[in-house]
Every structure is written in structure tokens, then in C-alpha cells.
Amino acid sequence: MRKTILVNGREMEWEENLTIDEILKRNKFSFKMLVVKVNGKLIKKEEYKSFVVPPNADVKVIHLISGG
């Protein structure tokens, strides 16, 4: 059976060694400054290329936009 993850509530296909960086590329998250949480846990920017996302993970990505 296909394994999936959720990215901002939308289903995406899971595969082995799926990193945050890969998820951001495939979903075209274009802004450089982001907040990423996997299953409620914050993943820091320097871990985007190394953190591997497990199947059925709930991934939340928020754009941080300058202005204030």
C-alpha cells in the first residue's frame, strides 16, 4: 500500500530518505524563510537536508515574510 505524508493538510506520496529539503522543492515552497514542524516538533533550518521524514508524518510549513 502506498505510504503517504501530510504537508499542510494535503496528502503527498512518501518514499525512503525523504528529507525536508526534498519536500520543500517538490511543493515549490519558494520563500527562503520558513518554519517547519514535523509531528509537532520544530525542525531547524540547518537540518532540512539531513532530517528524514517518516511515513504518515504531519508536516507543517509556514512562510515567514518580511514586514512589520
Add this chain to the structure above:
Amino acid sequence: MKKITYSQFFSKHDRKILPIIRKATVGIAGAGGLGSNIAFSLVRAGIGKLIISDFDKIEPSNLNRQQYFIEQIGMPKVKALRDNLRMINPFSACEIHEIKLNEENIPIIYKNVDIMVEAFDKAEMKQMLIESWLIRFPEIPLIVASGLAGFGDNEKIRTKNLGNLFVIGDETAELDDEISPMAPKVGIVANMQANLVLELLIKNSKR
């Protein structure tokens, strides 16, 4: 200089929630468009104490959205803001830091707050605060603003809740560095942040 008494200022405040607000300490990172507006609203609401940091000085172009006045141009923002707040409600304490915030000093300056509010301009600073805060103080709510450029589109301004992280804004509009956000939307987002502060204080006091 005119003076008022505590009971004069608070005569029309909701008696049930006032004690909770009076006991609260709220941290604000930044005293610009968001920070100054958030501070004004929380002080009018009677907040017990604010801790506010900003290294910047007031420039003429700031007046298009920040709660400062022509007479104050050239002053450090945190000093002018404290002066302004005291002219509104002298019963709210205001601790100021004229400093550039970073991962090292944020936990020292803000360690005793009940709620933390992000009011920076640059996205890099927003990210720095979020990453250092959520790891160091995961149990203290953090309210961040993202996306407040331009005008109109009231219905696009939303609050997202990720555990103890709240993000308010339209999360879409980014103007280039030379153009500042405009007063109405800045005020809306800042007041949504302040409004959420009150909501969390009241909700958390019931636990």
C-alpha cells in the same frame, strides 16, 4: 502634567478579567510598526508589564505606521515608546532594552514572560526568534506576524495555530525592501496579535 488614579483608568474595565491582565507580563520583540501598535493596545487594555526591545531610532518614514510623533524623530524607539505608553496608562510597567536581539540575549531578556510576541521586520529575525524560542521555551506561547504588506484583502488575514506557535497575517504579500507596509493592515495584524495575547492569558488562567 495631568494625573489620573488607578480606579479612574480602570473604572470601565471588565472586573472578571482585569486581575488576570494586571498580573501578566508580555514580551515584545521589536518596537516598530507591529511592536508599537501592540504595545499601545496592551497598555490601554491594562497589561501588568511589557518587556520591549529594539536597537533602532525613529526616522520620518516610520511615522506612516509606527506609534511615534514628529517631535520624537531621532530618539531611540524604546525610549519614545515608553514615554508614549506612560502618557496613556502609568499603571502598566514597561521595561525597555535598546539592543539588537539575538539567540543569546533573547532567553535572558524574556525568560519571565507569560507570552512572547514577535514584532520584527526582517524574515530572518522572525525565523531566528521562532527557532530559538520553541526550543528553549516550548511551553510559553509565541505569536508571530507573517505577511502584512499593502492594503485591502481583510479576509485574507488569518491566524494559524501550531501548538504554542501562532502565526498571524496573510502569509502572501511581500513588497520589496524599499516599500514599507501601510498603517491600516499593520494595525490590524498588530491588534490581532494583542487580541490573541488577551485570549491566551484568559484561557490559560483557567487551567
